[in-house]
Amino acid sequence: MKIELASSYGFCFGVKRAIKIAENAKDASTIGPLIHNNEEINRLEQNFNVKTLDGINDLTDEKKAIIRTHGITKADLESLKNSGINIIDATCPFVTKPQQICEKMSDEGYDIVIFGDENHPEIKGVKSYAKGKVFVVLDESELENIRLSQRVAVLSQTTRKFEKFSQIVNFLMLKVKEVRVFNTICNATFENQEATRELSTRADVMIIIGGKNSSNTKQLYYISKQFCDDSYLIENEAELEKSWFEAKNLCGVAAGASTPDWVIQRVVDKINLIKGEM
């Protein structure tokens, strides 16, 4: 069995940047998980004493608060500012952008449509910057019975699939006169998705590595599953099962934007070990 890594995988610019920021902010606390990867969060706590709080209400006598890559709501940011705490902003710049777009378009009188998961922290943050009407949807059908203004601005969670975004835009084009489209799907996400797609069409088993709460990792898994039935989403090497690799010729490996190289390496080493035992 051959093992092949996707041509694009793992850490994106925003995650690398956030980790660097956290490593330089010893003893700080992040408001929610810095990135959606427990392995890396544990490493930051062990090596740099960077703790993870559930939200701003859990702050007690902390001196430094790190804003996670996914950003926080405008209200939470205001509270932090008022509290006088030292704020260290690790929001991915590709997430700050949709926040700004949402605020500006709202100011200009557009209804806002956000393609994304309304329970995801990134989207909670982005949505909080809208002043007027804002709708968060995962599918265009959710807009069917909504009365929209004739001027709609539409943007996407950074980690979503382009095809669905484009379906939502098409739906809006038929419904309203002006659709102002901001393609806020980040390039790294797009590249990881394309690489996973390509590899999964050739592999007969696919291992997707990343946090199970990671939106972009889950997208990779869904894409892979479309082309390769035997696709598995794992957080670390302990989850690998020997039976997955029996009678397989090509094992593809892909990883989400928040998956550190050292976790990927451990998984690959373990697959090689299993392969040796077969």
Add this chain to the structure above:
Amino acid sequence: MKIELASSYGFCFGVKRAIKIAENAKDASTIGPLIHNNEEINRLEQNFNVKTLDGINDLTDEKKAIIRTHGITKADLESLKNSGINIIDATCPFVTKPQQICEKMSDEGYDIVIFGDENHPEIKGVKSYAKGKVFVVLDESELENIRLSQRVAVLSQTTRKFEKFSQIVNFLMLKVKEVRVFNTICNATFENQEATRELSTRADVMIIIGGKNSSNTKQLYYISKQFCDDSYLIENEAELEKSWFEAKNLCGVAAGASTPDWVIQRVVDKINLIKGEM
């Protein structure tokens, strides 16, 4: 053989309005054909002495100039204004709109992409309102090697098919950060297209009536041809051929937005006559 008219066909709002304007402008001259229908243009000349000029250069001692439904270029409009002639504007309001959008978006620094035929008078007019970069395309492939700004406004010739417009928008969404989409395809066009599509899936012969220089009529013909091999585009009843109707069960009839009811009626009468002879 049954004869069935499409559930939506013929004259749109803009054409009806232009004809009313022309009928009230006896002895005037239009700058280019008022609408793309020779039958109706001849009627206007015979009954109201409304003549058709090729362009503003053909104006001599005319007192009144009618601007055609498709509009004219900004430069031509300026010349007319400077000449002191009495200008009667029969531009379809749904064409004035993309002219205004083109000018405004250009002013705001957007590159402009127009989906349409650059040789069509409507598009010559709309395009003339752009001050910066403007690209007229019939297919997204024409944009592949063009260096676009990250902010693009896109609009359509009023008579085009939505599916292709949406493909162009999708292409742009992948290429630039902001795509400001103005769906300027007019409703009447869209409704005539949908009705033609529906009827052509059921009919075994389709007669599309309208000017052979009429963009919207040609679109109806292309749509019809997709679903019904035996589709024919004719300008009047003289073009009908008996052989088209042999062994057919359902004859569908559709007509472009510039096709007058009296022409449609003559065609239907003639098909009935042919039917009687079979």
